[in-house]
Amino acid sequence: MAEAVTATADTIFDAVDENGDGRISRDEHQRLVDTWHGRSMATQDVFDRLDQDGDGYLSRAEFALLWTQFWISDDPAEHGNAMCGPVAPAA
Secondary structure, three states: OHHHHHHHHHHHHHHHOOOOOOEEEHHHHHHHHHHHHOOOOOOOOHHHHHOOOOOOEEEHHHHHHHHHHHHHOOOOOOHHHHOOOOOOOOO
16 A cells, blocks of 8 residues: 555645645645645644654655655654644544
8 A cells, every 4th residue: 555655645745836846835735734624724833743854844755755654654653644734632
């Protein structure tokens, strides 16, 4: 399954990178989250958690890793599980 998920990462990256600068900004990521949920979502510090190198953007490589974690990982501690917004605490 990892190969199939990884194959979609580039397509999604290109769709989210609205200005085509080869990186995803905080605002572009917010639009991804809002679109995913179908409404405006408060994301708190999610982007900061995803942006592991702290440069203010998600590179294509960062995004691919996070996207794969989002779809495959069951570990809520992995950063990618917050890709589409904050992970809700277990009830």
